[in-house]
Amino acid sequence: MxxxxxxxxxxxxxxxxxxxxxxxxxxxxxxxxxxxxxxxxxxxxxxxxxxxxxxxxxxxxxxxxxxxxxxxxxxxxxxxxxxxxxxxxxxxxxxxxxxxxxxxxxxxxxxxxxxxxxxxxxxxxxxxxxxxxxxxxxxxxxxxxxxxxxxxxxxxxxxxxxxxxxxxxxxxxxxxxxxxxxxxxxxxxxxxxxxxxxxxxxxxxxxxxxxxxxxxxxxxxxxxxxxxxxxxxxxxxxxxxxxxxxxxxxxxxxxxxxxxxxxxxxxxxxxxxxxxxxxxxxxxxxxxxPDAPTAFAHPGDGAYGPTPPMATAPVPVPPPPVPPPPVPPAPGPSRQGSAGAVLVFGIAVLVLVLALLVWLLLRNTGSGTDGAGGAAPPGSAPASASAPAAASGQASASASASASASSGTEPPQSVTLYVHTVRPAYDGACPPPGTLAPAFTGTVEVARTPAVVEYRWITRGGSAPAPDWQSIVYEADGPRTRQLDHTESGHRPGATLADAVRLEVRQPALAASAWLEFSVTCTKQTPTGGASSPAASGSPGGTPPPEPSPTPTPSPTPSGQAGA
Missing domain, CATH: 1.10.510.10 (Transferase(Phosphotransferase) domain 1)
Structure with missing residues (x-):
């Protein structure tokens, strides 16, 4: 050549x-x-x-x-x-x-x-x-x-x-x-x-x-x-x-x-x-x-290092058994013999049985209302981590699926979320363009593959209707993490819209991130006959489809494998 x-x-x-x-x-x-x-x-x-x-x-x-x-x-x-x-x-x-x-x-x-x-x-x-x-x-x-x-x-x-x-x-x-x-x-x-x-x-x-x-x-x-x-x-x-x-x-x-x-x-x-x-x-x-995510490596996932200790609900200490009352001496002269001894023994057994029943009743009453040691409802982010994460515009959450009823040796499937803010605010003519609207990035990690994850992005203040659930398929022996990008273009003409958004997962395990706050300030009214409203964009809840994470505008000619 x-x-x-x-x-x-x-x-x-x-x-x-x-x-x-x-x-x-x-x-x-x-x-x-x-x-x-x-x-x-x-x-x-x-x-x-x-x-x-x-x-x-x-x-x-x-x-x-x-x-x-x-x-x-x-x-x-x-x-x-x-x-x-x-x-x-x-x-x-x-x-x-x-x-x-x-x-x-x-x-x-x-x-x-x-x-x-x-x-x-x-x-x-x-x-x-x-x-x-x-x-x-x-x-x-x-x-x-x-x-x-x-x-x-x-x-x-x-x-x-x-x-x-x-x-x-x-x-x-x-x-x-x-x-x-x-x-x-x-x-x-x-x-x-x-x-x-x-x-x-x-x-x-x-x-x-x-x-x-x-x-x-x-x-x-x-x-x-x-x-x-x-x-x-x-x-x-x-x-x-x-x-x-x-x-x-x-x-x-x-x-x-x-x-x-x-x-x-x-x-x-x-x-x-x-x-x-x-x-x-x-x-x-x-x-x-303050920006440390709440997610952590799940037990049994040795590929990501030692698992940090998990906070557990306090186990209620059962009350001590009620001591049996002293047994009164058998009445009557000694000539009553064996009949009196049998009566005393029967009374003692009855008292012990009653004490045991009282102890079991008290233990069941103090063991929690949901059988999970006072665990938080599934799908909610830990309260201790939500506040600082939301303040910094970055958040993550994790949740584990309940243990399977089968007798298999595999650990239960779990989902871990890592979410952070790319652009927290917009100020300008409305509706905001997709490249300038508030944007967020989330990473969804499953404990093992194959798996199918159902997720959605939802706003806290209802600035957009709740979208439909979407699915991600994790192939067997494939990567356990997927990135999800999301933008919010909801707005109020001539005013400022302040709201928060989070990522939710319902399958194969319940999980939700902390709320990430954003704002959209419209300095101009939407022109008549101009850009269509978010509701006409075709995406659930009037939110345009997710865009890729912030990367430079590509050149029209593909660079391909230019590194040679």
Whole structure:
């Protein structure tokens, strides 16, 4: 294939994939937007090019290795991983055919918007980590986690691209000619030293990516690739200044020794809490701060660390048994003999039985009115956590299903909610546009899959009619968390509407978040013949359909797998 990309744009690869135009290029080749002429769909095709300076035998071995790793990546089934459709062969080298993701890369977002807030970065990092854990379970390492390989799709998905196709034989980052492949600033120290990588190496790269997302600079980048590798191995992590609650996660992921690095399960737990608006004091430490969510890991879910102690209702202490009254001496002279003894024994037994009945009656009366030790009604958020969560505009709640009547060994299904405010208020012409209206994000986590969750967003003051319940399907062996985005465009012409909204779940377990307050101030009357009212939008209760979480406006041309 010639070096003229304009001439290559009309080429058909493997008699099936017509190249339409380049999406991006990197150290291992070019990513093309292409059309699958057989299935009639657009795809992304990665043209793999060997680095200069390799002889024919080395090139052949490299192509065979990349082809094997591409097929390994095709085994990963996760919504956060770019799907590999095919590995075509053309001119003796592999062409990787992948899902075309329309949206922007994280690198483009950071370049256009600047550093992220710690909460947004944690929410994004949790999704990237979920994709990495799915790949690690399939025996596939990424080896090139960086902002250019993280795609934020137009539908709100966070997708990790270039799985398993960014390394050379021996998994070293430097070829035999000394050319650096990939981004040295994101390499783990063990990879920079030429040692075999493991899942911990991907976690290091994730930590560097999160550091760059919140601080705006890469912690180990230097003027040359070799000086960058030297900094990765020998220099200490520069203290972050903008990371805030994310700092313990960065410190845990960016430890030089991979054996001391923060475990993936613990990192996922911490990122989930920070993304919901909470804080953690140290890896594995307790949740703190006024925004700490009320949700916690459920018993038996060892993948998310130790379960914090649960508050239990006080168990009433039964009153002591009523002592039997003294038995009066049997009347009559001793000649009454055995008849008097039998009478005394019968009276004593009767008194003991009466005392036992009184004790049982008192115990049942003090044991609670609902048989659950005075537990709060299902579906209500804990009162101790609702007030501070609502004050900060962020909330979460959890609830567990009642124990199953069956004799199975599985724990009861449960649902955990993490909810926070994206935009708390609107002030302007009404009705408010969807991109400016009050917005909220919720994460729904189930204890195990498969599961079907029925949910709805509802307002406290009735500013919108109660919407219909909606369903989410969690597939077997799929992710246990789903993100729900919601906007409120209800308004009062010429006035301010102040209300609160929360997320409710009724199946498979009752759960409700704390109330999140919002306001809509209309500075102008709705023009006659102008935008339709919320009730005409077609969504339940006059609320427009949920929009994706706040991401930059995508460019009209899909960036796809621009990271190459």
């Amino acid at each position: 010639s070096g003229n990309e304009g001439g290559d744009a009309a080429r058909v690869v493997a008699g099936r994939y017509r190249l339409l135009g380049p999406l991006g290029r990197g150290g291992m080749g070019i990513v093309w937007r292409a059309r699958d002429e057989v299935l009639g769909r657009e795809v992304a095709v990665k043209e793999v090019r060997a680095p200069a300076g390799l002889d024919a035998g080395e090139v052949a071995r490299m192509y065979r290795r990349l082809e094997r790793e591409a097929w390994a990546a095709a085994r990963i089934s996760h919504r956060g991983v770019v799907t590999v459709y095919d590995v075509a062969s053309e001119d003796g080298r592999p062409w990787i055919v992948m899902e075309l993701v329309r949206g922007l890369s994280l690198a483009e977002v950071l370049e256009g918007e600047g550093p992220m807030t710690p909460q947004r970065a944690a929410h994004l990092g949790e999704q990237v980590l979920a994709a990495l854990r799915s790949a690690h379970e399939a025996g596939v390492l990424h080896r090139d986690v960086k902002p250019a390989n993280v795609l934020i799709a137009n539908d709100g998905r966070v997708v990790l691209s270039d799985f398993g196709i960014a390394s050379l034989e021996g998994s070293s980052a430097i070829t035999m000619t000394g050319e650096v492949v990939g981004s040295p600033e994101f390499l783990a120290p063990e990879r920079a030293l030429g040692r075999d990588p493991g899942p911990e190496s991907d976690l290091w790269s994730l930590g560097v990516m999160l550091y760059a997302a919140v601080e705006g600079v890469s912690p180990f980048r230097r003027d040359t690739p070799l000086s960058t590798l030297h900094a990765v191995v020998d220099r200490e992590l520069p203290p972050p200044r903008r990371a805030g609650p994310l700092e313990p996660v960065l410190e845990g992921l960016l430890r030089k020794d991979p054996r001391e690095r923060l475990a993936a399960a613990e990192a996922a737990r911490m990122l989930r809490i920070i993304g919901a608006g909470g804080t953690v004091r140290a890896p594995g430490g307790p949740v703190s701060g």
